[in-house]
Amino acid sequence: MKLPLVTRTIAELRAALNAERRGGRRIGLVPTMGYLHRGHMALVDRARDVSDTVVVSIFVNPTQFGPGEDLSTYPRDLHGDLALCARHGVAIVFAPDVAEMYPQPMETAVEVTSLSGILIGAQRPGHFRGVATVVAKLFNIVAPDVAVFGEKDYQQLATIRRMVRDLSFGIEILGVPTVRDADGLAASSRNVRLSAEDRRAAAVIPAALDRAGDAVARGERDPHAIEALVRAVIQAEPRADIRSVDVRDADDLSEIRSVERAVVLVTVRFGDVLLIDQREVSSPDAGMIRREVRP
Ligand code: PAF
Numbered sequence: 001m002k003l004p005l006v007t008r009t010i011a012e013l014r015a016a017l018n019a020e021r022r023g024g025r026r027i028g029l030v031p032t033m034g035y036l037h038r039g040h041m042a043l044v045d046r047a048r049d050v051s052d053t054v055v056v057s058i059f060v061n062p063t064q065f066g067p068g069e070d071l072s073t074y075p076r077d078l079h080g081d082l083a084l085c086a087r088h089g090v091a092i093v094f095a096p097d098v099a100e101m102y103p104q105p106m107e108t109a110v111e112v113t114s115l116s117g118i119l120i121g122a123q124r125p126g127h128f129r130g131v132a133t134v135v136a137k138l139f140n141i142v143a144p145d146v147a148v149f150g151e152k153d154y155q156q157l158a159t160i161r162r163m164v165r166d167l168s169f170g171i172e173i174l175g176v177p178t179v180r181d182a183d184g185l186a187a188s189s190r191n192v193r194l195s196a197e198d199r200r201a202a203a204v205i206p207a208a209l210d211r212a213g214d215a216v217a218r219g220e221r222d223p224h225a226i227e228a229l230v231r232a233v234i235q236a237e238p239r240a241d242i243r244s245v246d247v248r249d250a251d252d253l254s255e256i257r258s259v260e261r262a263v264v265l266v267t268v269r270f271g272d273v274l275l276i277d278q279r280e281v282s283s284p285d286a287g288m289i290r291r292e293v294r295p
Contacts, residue, residue, distance in 0.1 A: 029144035039187035064130030
C-alpha cells in the first residue's frame, strides 16, 4: 500500500502534477473537505476508473460557511484520511491551509446566479458562491482532466456543472450516486455528530424519499402532493426538524408544475446537525433509471 504524496502548497502540487503530465497521465480530481468516508471513497474509485493519477484535495473552505455555521466544529482527521487515500490508490493529496488558499482577502468570486440564492442557497446565503469560488480555484490549481462530485450535494453539482459550462473550463464533471448506510441514510461527514437517538431517527429521511419515488412510480405528477407526502413522513418523527422539502426540475432546479424528471430535495435538522438528501424521481414514461450504492 503506497502512501499518497502529501502536498501543502500550490507550488509543490503543481511541480508534482507537471511530472505526471509529462508522463502523459490523465489527472482526476476529487475535491473534499476531509473526514473521508465511504461516500468520498466511491468518488475516488470512480476517479481512478477514468484517470491515471488521482488527486484528492482536503480543505475545509471557510468561505462556504456562514456566521454561526459549523466551521469550527467541522470534523477533521488528516491521518485517517491519508490511510483511506492510500488504500484507494490516491497518488497525491493536496491539503493546503487557509493562508495558502487565501493569502489575501478575496476580491474575486464566482457565482452561478440562478442557483446560488435558491433552495439551500436561500437558507445559507453565500454558501454556493464560496463553493463555486473555491472549486474554480482548485480547477485552476490542479487543471484536472476530470473532476468527480457526489450527487448527494445535488445543488452543488448543478452549480459546478453550470460554472464549468459558463466559464469554459475544459474539465469533464462526473456525478456519483449517493452511498448509503444499510438503513438508507446518506453517508456524510456530519453523521458522526448525530446522537445515537438522532442517528436512528434520521433513517426517516431516506424512508420519506422512497415514499416519494413510489408515489411517482404509481403515477403521481403533482409536485405539491409529493412535497406534502415527504413532509408528512418526516414530521411523524418527533426528533426531525424539517428545514425544507422541494420538488424541482432534475436538471436546472427550476420550479415545475408536473413531475416528469424531477428531484426531491430535503434538508432536515437533528439537534444542531443539518442533513441533506435528495432523490431523483421520474414518471414511468420519462424512463430514467437511478442507481444508488447500498451495502
Ligand atoms: O462537497 C464538499 O466537500 C465541498 O463543498 C467542496 C466541493 C470540496 C468545496 O469546498
